[in-house]
Amino acid sequence: MTGVVRRIKLGSQGLEVSAQGLGCMGMSAFYSAPKPNQDMITLIHHAIDAGVTFLDTSDFYGPFTNEILLGKGHNALKGGVRDKVELATKFGIRFAEGYKKEVRGDPAYVRASLESSLKRLGVDSVDLYYQHRIDTSIPIEVTVGELKKLVEEGKIKYIGLSEAPASTIRRAHAVHPITAVQLEWSLWSRDSEQEIIPTCRELGIGIVAYCPLGRGFLSLYKFEQQSTNLCVLHFSQFRITGSDLNGGVAAIIGELDHGDASTRKMDAWGTWRGHSKQPSSEASNHFFSLSIRDGHIETHQPPKPP
Template sequence: MRRTTIGDLTTSALGLGCMGMTFAYKDTASLRGDGAERDRSLATLDAALDAGITLLDSADIYGPRTNEELLGGWLAEHRGAVEVATKFGGFSLEVQGRAPDGRPDYAKRACDASLARLGIDVIDLYYLHRVDPQVPIEETVGAMAELVQAGKVRHIGLSEASAATIRRAHATHPITAVQTEYSLWTRDIEEEVLPTLRELGIGLVAYSPLGRGFLTGAITRPEDLAEDDWRRHNPRFQGENLERNLQLVDGVTAMADDKGVTPAQLALAWVLAQGRVHDHPIVPIPGTTRPERIAENVAALDVELTDDDLAALDRIAPIGIAAGDRYPADSMAVLDG
């Protein structure tokens, strides 16, 4: 596994998104994170570490709380081998209906609660999950800086922040990484956010690099998802949008077949290659709950894309290609900028 540096944090070139282990992509019965589902998630964490993946990404709202608790049990034996990233403020775990929640005092209480659930003394990378429009970003980041000074957090980051917000935050305290959705069907950050990160020396952590599983080619109709799967409510997985987006997947699949790789490996290799294209470190964090997928994802590090390959993918998936918003309306409304 290659190592890379994002901001001032050195980690594996590929991370692991843990959200799906207890949240969003499962039916109600498996959201509890117990039984066979729990065992498989723990086996996935073992497989990731064996493959050299050390950046593990969670959040307090995944579950809520259960994702950090699951990860905490595993960390009891593996803490020194990994970098732990988690997030707060996507919505309040204290005030019903408050979303996002970037209050400075809440940031500190949320951090203490995450530390307890994770069973660790310090969080390697602590993100503000969503920017709170009711709280100046300087105040939220100022509180996060105090957590660094207190030794509870090593590095701080933002998730889904606009270029203007990133600049204001970074002027308050150095931001190590910005986490945002980035994949062949979500490329809008290339216009303003990515150039800002490069200018300021802030790393990019790309979540959903496989388009929430869509770019793997495994999802062709709503019935391919569990009845309670969150993606059934995502505009890109519905009706005419779904049909149009399947054309994008067909193009990715055809190119993957020509190169002798899976569509998932091609999609991941593209995200990894953007680090070279934009001369800036990018760490994708594909999520999975299946140990066998770890090996497939890691193999994407060995997929070499030529300039011609990248040009072909630009034609298949230009900026704005995806049909439909990437979140339902209520979630789109809380995105910064």
């Protein structure tokens, strides 16, 4: 099976990607314990063979271990695989002293972060480089100005922002064209439709939606399991007093269909919302593999490595 997922233009700057992406974060961090590396490499290659070639990672995932999984540490991109994929990574969040999160966007940090990511990934350049979170202490013009230099040096091909407000997107785009904005967007999270999505459409900026399955809530990952996950309990949707409201929503979703059909419908909703939207599949971030049939993602237990 090869290349059954359609390809689209992400934004208006020339980047072409698969119409579904593979979010790699959960392979190494946050939702549960890191998965066996060889299992994840098998999953990545299975996705690429099916045409899911848009791979999304970050230096914050692990930290660093997710990039290492894809790159030199475990060679998921060796053997010509790098030439088959669109590789996106991010900078801007780090763990400071006391394991506290710190957001940085100063030029020296931007450049040092990219150089480190390139070494971990074992590549000369990345296709899409996002500012993972906006450093409000640094004018966005300064941060994007440094990213523009990295584009001119050939170390990154396209620039992206993640979780940026509409006004920041406009200011950034005035310095250098922004190719994509990554944000949470699903049937469960639609705040971005008020200002951010219209701004991106006006400026010709592509949308990369993370958590299109509501951090698992809209998928086969049962709410009872999800509600005990300490990571997702950080998010307000999972902390509503009493679970009756979430349980009611889960029941409605369950009535859509049984099996993996509801997952496909949630993802189809995202694709229907607009051709510029590029969902990064969340299914693999828990315990599923990807299977593509007639251009649609299905979920099931991951294949065992040979």
